[in-house]
Amino acid sequence: MTPDYEYLRKLLRDQSGLDLSTDKQYLIESRLLPLARKAGLPGIGDLVQKMKGGSNALIAQVVEAMTTNETFFFRDKIPFEHFRDTIMPEMLKSRAARKSLRIWCAAGSTGQEPYSLAICLKEMSATLAGWRIEILATDLSQEVLEKSKAGIYSQFEVQRGLPIQMLVKYFKQIGELWQINPDIRAMVAHRQLNLLHDFGQLGSFDVVFCRNVLIYFDQETKASIFGRLARSMESDGFLVLGAAETVVGLTEAFKPIADRRGLYRPNEARVAARPTAPAALPKLAMAAGG
Amino acid sequence: MKTCLVVDDSGIVRKIARRIVEEMNFQVIEADDGSKALEICKQAFPDAILLDWNMPVMDGFEFICALRRMPGGDAPKVVFCTTENGMDHIARALEAGADEYIMKPFDKDIVADKFREVGLVEAVA
Numbered sequence: 001m002t003p004d005y006e007y008l009r010k011l012l013r014d015q016s017g018l019d020l021s022t023d024k025q026y027l028i029e030s031r032l033l034p035l036a037r038k039a040g041l042p043g044i045g046d047l048v049q050k051m052k053g054g055s056n057a058l059i060a061q062v063v064e065a066m067t068t069n070e071t072f073f074f075r076d077k078i079p080f081e082h083f084r085d086t087i088m089p090e091m092l093k094s095r096a097a098r099k100s101l102r103i104w105c106a107a108g109s110t111g112q113e114p115y116s117l118a119i120c121l122k123e124m125s126a127t128l129a130g131w132r133i134e135i136l137a138t139d140l141s142q143e144v145l146e147k148s149k150a151g152i153y154s155q156f157e158v159q160r161g162l163p164i165q166m167l168v169k170y171f172k173q174i175g176e177l178w179q180i181n182p183d184i185r186a187m188v189a190h191r192q193l194n195l196l197h198d199f200g201q202l203g204s205f206d207v208v209f210c211r212n213v214l215i216y217f218d219q220e221t222k223a224s225i226f227g228r229l230a231r232s233m234e235s236d237g238f239l240v241l242g243a244a245e246t247v248v249g250l251t252e253a254f255k256p257i258a259d260r261r262g263l264y265r266p267n268e269a270r271v272a273a274r275p276t277a278p279a280a281l282p283k284l285a286m287a288a289g290g
Numbered sequence: 291m292k293t294c295l296v297v298d299d300s301g302i303v304r305k306i307a308r309r310i311v312e313e314m315n316f317q318v319i320e321a322d323d324g325s326k327a328l329e330i331c332k333q334a335f336p337d338a339i340l341l342d343w344n345m346p347v348m349d350g351f352e353f354i355c356a357l358r359r360m361p362g363g364d365a366p367k368v369v370f371c372t373t374e375n376g377m378d379h380i381a382r383a384l385e386a387g388a389d390e391y392i393m394k395p396f397d398k399d400i401v402a403d404k405f406r407e408v409g410l411v412e413a414v415a
Binding site for chain 1: 375376377380381384388390391392393396399400403404407
């Protein structure tokens with residue numbers, strides 16, 4: 001292991017909790033070389049030198065580049081089927097009196113996941129008349145949040161996971177690019193957030209999507225995040241994890257749901273005293289119905 | 291084994307498409323324009339048709355209109371694969387009975403995604 005790699009590994013661990021195991025070394029080349037070139041530097045070594053020299057802007061860019069994930073619309077399909085066929089039918093019943101729902105995409109990335117959920121909700125809007133549904137998308141990276149807010153995707157991006165009917169229905173073409181329609185964009189609120197920091201101020205959620213982000217953290221950090229996630233959720237809420245992720249052996253805060261892979265519920269007995277949830281953030285509110 | 295008819299006037303595109311679709315366990319038949327593709331369909335319908343738009347003799351749009359009028363012609367899953375990337379073309383294709391639409395350039399992942407979308411290959415469990 002080279003000193004440059006050691007330096008980057010420690011830096012990423014301290015700044016973002018990202019645990020870069022030896023087999024992920026290839027990510028450094030593929031993600032940081034373009035960044036180095038953009039900064040006018042010939043290679044990773046020079047990039048590290050400049051970072052050591054105290055360039056905070058560059059450090060921030062490196063953390064962003066290393067923590068950004070590949071993402072598609074309706075990625076893995078199954079979680080969205082769970083959302084439509086399991087989570088929403090149950091929420092429609094259990095929240096029938098208050099007619100409101102708070103959904104959090106804890107690794108919202110460039111928007112494909114929160115917008116896929118917004119499209120799901122739009123498709124079922126006939127049953128959601130009068131409901132207030134919030135979708136909050138958070139991400140560590142300000143750069144990806146800006147992309148998410150704009151809702152503009154390349155031709156390549158809109159062809160992964162998105163059925164053509166949905167493209168026609170929910171996007172407008174702008175030259176070579178595709179922008180998701182304003183009514184869908186308005187359903188998603190954005191906020192920068194580091195999962196390593198306290199997120200109690202976001203209030204309490206009914207549904208949390210936290211997919212393909214915890215894989216980058218070490219065991220201890222994962223356990224800590226699960227514990228705090230459980231305290232930020234309604235006791236009958238749902239947690240959705242990525243296809244390769246699990247709570248088993250990591251935390252008692254959640255229990256898996258039988259026959260629904262990737263779907264978990266808070267383990268009530270294990271959730272410590274919940275802080276009183278603050279009122280819903282006013283700016284996040286929007287109507288899904290109609 | 292399922293069959294896929296690749297219709298494109300470019301030999302290079304047919305070759306790339308063949309390799310991708312064969313990897314997905316399809317038996318591939320090729321045609322270089324719509325009228326030849328229609329002749330093949332009169333013999334036996336393939337399970338899938340990967341269809342270019344702009345071709346000499348009979349283009350992809352004329353082909354799908356003729357195919358969908360044939361008895362049993364609604365059975366094959368038709369996936370357009372074309373440089374015609376405008377919303378107007380996509381809308382026309384869907385109205386004519388296309389099941390999916392790939393905007394060129396394409397790669398293996400896009401073809402696999404679209405074939406899954408229309409049920410030609412099983413979703414990854």
